[in-house]
Amino acid sequence: MTQTPITAPVSSRGVSLEELADLLRERNNFLIVSHMRPDGDCLGSTLGLYHGLVQMGKKVAAYNATPLVDKWNFIPGVKNVMNEIPADPYDVTIFVDCGGVNRVSDDFAPTGTTINIDHHLTNERFGDYNYIDVEACAVGEQIFQLLNTLSVPVSPEIASCLYLSILTDTGGFRYSNTSSRALQVAGDLVAAGAQPGDISQAVYETREKGEFMLTARALSRLTYELDDHLVWSELFWKDYQECGGIEAEPEGLVSEMRGVRGVEVSCLMHETDEGWLRVGFRGKGSVDCSAIAQACGGGGHFNASGAAIKNKKYAEAKEIVLAEVRKGVQRWRTEAGVKIR
Numbered sequence: 001m002t003q004t005p006i007t008a009p010v011s012s013r014g015v016s017l018e019e020l021a022d023l024l025r026e027r028n029n030f031l032i033v034s035h036m037r038p039d040g041d042c043l044g045s046t047l048g049l050y051h052g053l054v055q056m057g058k059k060v061a062a063y064n065a066t067p068l069v070d071k072w073n074f075i076p077g078v079k080n081v082m083n084e085i086p087a088d089p090y091d092v093t094i095f096v097d098c099g100g101v102n103r104v105s106d107d108f109a110p111t112g113t114t115i116n117i118d119h120h121l122t123n124e125r126f127g128d129y130n131y132i133d134v135e136a137c138a139v140g141e142q143i144f145q146l147l148n149t150l151s152v153p154v155s156p157e158i159a160s161c162l163y164l165s166i167l168t169d170t171g172g173f174r175y176s177n178t179s180s181r182a183l184q185v186a187g188d189l190v191a192a193g194a195q196p197g198d199i200s201q202a203v204y205e206t207r208e209k210g211e212f213m214l215t216a217r218a219l220s221r222l223t224y225e226l227d228d229h230l231v232w233s234e235l236f237w238k239d240y241q242e243c244g245g246i247e248a249e250p251e252g253l254v255s256e257m258r259g260v261r262g263v264e265v266s267c268l269m270h271e272t273d274e275g276w277l278r279v280g281f282r283g284k285g286s287v288d289c290s291a292i293a294q295a296c297g298g299g300g301h302f303n304a305s306g307a308a309i310k311n312k313k314y315a316e317a318k319e320i321v322l323a324e325v326r327k328g329v330q331r332w333r334t335e336a337g338v339k340i341r
């Protein structure tokens with residue numbers, strides 16, 4: 001049996017947890033940024049770190065380019081995540097859960113020292129200081145270890161934020177990244193005041209009607225290929241307009257599509273309001289979704305990845321995505337010697 005070490009590893013290039021802690025102690029004025037269309041880990045790690053730095057007496061601001069949907073209102077301090085970059089100067093920019101600078105926004109240009117805290121396999125190590133731990137189930141897990149290293153007490157607010165991170169990035173403690181360390185940290189967060197029942201209900205049982213309607217449309221278009229090893233679907237901008245806009249995007253739908261016997265990869269494509277394509281891929285441990293996404297100009301994890309193709313019309317980009325995902329599945333079938341039905 002393999003055991004995940006409880007101590008954090010040294011980052012693959014850049015700083016150790018101790019060096020990162022020293023850096024945060026020395027500096028006083030921070031901007032925390034995270035990726036567009038934020039998920040639970042993105043907001044949980046942003047706000048967990050935000051509260052921690054505030055407790056240390058630091059000046060902190062948090063920024064996300066996408067206006068936050070009401071769904072996230074339950075997160076302690078969520079109103080502190082600004083939709084605009086603050087005018088006040090700051091001397092350190094901390095990226096959380098961002099594989100690349102352009103994940104923050106198309107034209108984001110950080111000033112001052114940059115710190116990159118992430119767990120994505122495809123992270124570009126773009127920071128002046130990089131703390132990358134691909135073994136971490138969520139950036140929230142890394143922030144927990146960072147705050148412990150800093151001896152910052154984990155308040156119930158911090159605990160709720162970081163628990164949200166771990167809950168959502170492990171798919172509700174179901175994915176293969178649900179390590180013993182993830183569960184131990186989650187346990188510590190509950191002991192510190194996180195309420196698992198309340199947080200799960202807010203995340204998983206507070207869906208909007210429009211989201212459900214969009215789900216129905218995507219499910220009505222499921223297309224199975226390659227002996228059902230691949231399933232894909234798509235949502236058009238017209239669907240979004242009719243069902244409640246981009247805010248109604250069904251979260252976790254591409255993961256649900258994967259949950260059928262025999263499916264190895266699921267792929268869900270979205271047409272955006274500007275007519276370009278955004279896509280998510282989910283795998284089951286066989287096909288490398290990170291490689292497929294990279295071939296489409298994106299990135300991510302082995303089992304969960306995504307891409308955006310902006311320089312082509314949706315219909316054209318769709319053919320590129322389908323060609324790459326088919327290629328990825330075929331490659332696995334050949335390499336693994338999978339019998340073709």
Ligand SMILES: [Mn+2]
Pocket residue numbers: 041042097119137138139169
């Ligand atoms: Mn994450």
